[in-house]
Amino acid sequence: MGAVSAETGNLFDAIPDALSEELFEELAKGQGVRIERIVSKGHTSPDEGWYDQDQHEWVVVIQGEAKLAFSQGGELHLQAGSFINIPAHTKHRVAWTSAEIETIWLAVHYG
Secondary structure: OOOOOOOOOOOOOOOOOOHHHHHHHHEEOOOOEEEEEEEEEEOOOOOOOOOOOOEEEEEEEEOOOEEEOOOOOOOEEOOOEEEEEOOOOOEEEEEEEEOOOOOEEEEEEEE
């Protein structure tokens, strides 16, 4: 059997020592689906806005922890292993991420 041609990587690699801004990296995309790695360290969403996305977003925290806030009220504390499926047009923002350790998110945006 011949070698498989595939793109590989590691979610814990290539994280800069200093993160002045959140790091967004597209890992894969296809018809109606986009997968990205997000790395935060003490970052939050801008105060003046909410994410209001056309696609659903399934998010899992791989490392670290964060708090998501929702425009309709409520906040969710996510830790390593926690995931949430956010329906399209559910306005949300990142209210807090740990400043002690990088928070590594895996986000799947889909139809």
